[in-house]
Amino acid sequence: MSYGELTLPPVWTGINKENGRFLKGHVPANKGKKWSEYMGKRAMKRAAKGWKNLDLHRNKNGRADNAGRCRKPVIAVTDDGDFRYFSYLEAAAQWCGGSRENVGRCCRQNHSQRPLNDTHGRPTAKVNTDHKYMGIRFYFESDNVWTTKIQR
Numbered sequence: 001m002s003y004g005e006l007t008l009p010p011v012w013t014g015i016n017k018e019n020g021r022f023l024k025g026h027v028p029a030n031k032g033k034k035w036s037e038y039m040g041k042r043a044m045k046r047a048a049k050g051w052k053n054l055d056l057h058r059n060k061n062g063r064a065d066n067a068g069r070c071r072k073p074v075i076a077v078t079d080d081g082d083f084r085y086f087s088y089l090e091a092a093a094q095w096c097g098g099s100r101e102n103v104g105r106c107c108r109q110n111h112s113q114r115p116l117n118d119t120h121g122r123p124t125a126k127v128n129t130d131h132k133y134m135g136i137r138f139y140f141e142s143d144n145v146w147t148t149k150i151q152r
Contacts, residue, residue, distance in 0.1 A: 073141035074107060081151030085141070096134050106133040111143045 014026030022028075030038050039047070061070055071088035076096070086092040089107070093100040109131040115123040129145045130137060139146035 072107075074103065075139045075141055075146045077137045077139065077146055077149045079135070081149070083146065083150045092138060096136055098134050102133050103138050106131050106138040107140050107143075110137065110139050110145060113145070 014023050015021070016023055035044050035047070074086045074089055074092045076084045076086065076092055084095070086095065089100045089104050093103045096103070110129045113127045113129055116126045116128050118124050129139075129149075137146075137149065139149075
C-alpha cells in the first residue's frame with residue numbers, strides 16, 4: 001500500500017456471506033415498525049392465520065398461556081420393591097443424585113414398552129419395563145406398570 005492510497009473497509013451488512021445468518025448487532029429492517037408499514041393487507045391476513053393454530057393447539061389444563069410443559073408425577077421403585085412418589089422429575093433426580101434428563105429418559109423408556117430383541121436382533125414377545133437409572137426404576141405415575149413392580 002503506497003502513501004496516499006485510499007482504502008475503504010468492507011461494508012458491514014450484518015449478514016454472514018458464507019451461510020447467510022444474521023450477525024450479532026444486526027438490526028432488522030422491520031424493528032419498531034407496525035405490520036401495516038411493511039406488509040400488505042393480504043400478507044397480514046396470511047400471517048395472522050398462525051395465531052389461530054396457536055390458540056387451537058395450546059394446552060388447556062388450567063395453566064397460564066405462557067407457562068411451560070405440565071409436570072408429571074414420577075414413581076421410583078427400588079430392587080427390594082419399595083417405592084417413592086415424586087411430584088415431578090427434578091425432585092426425583094435430586095433424591096437419587098442424578099440428572100432430570102436421565103430420569104425422564106428412564107420413565108419414557110419404561111412407558112414405551114418396547115419388545116426385547118433376541119440374540120439375532122429380532123423382536124420377541126417379551127416387553128422390557130425394567131429400565132433403570134442409578135440402580136432405580138422410574139415410572140410415570142399415570143403408567144400402571146409400576147404397580148406390578150412393588151411389594152404390597
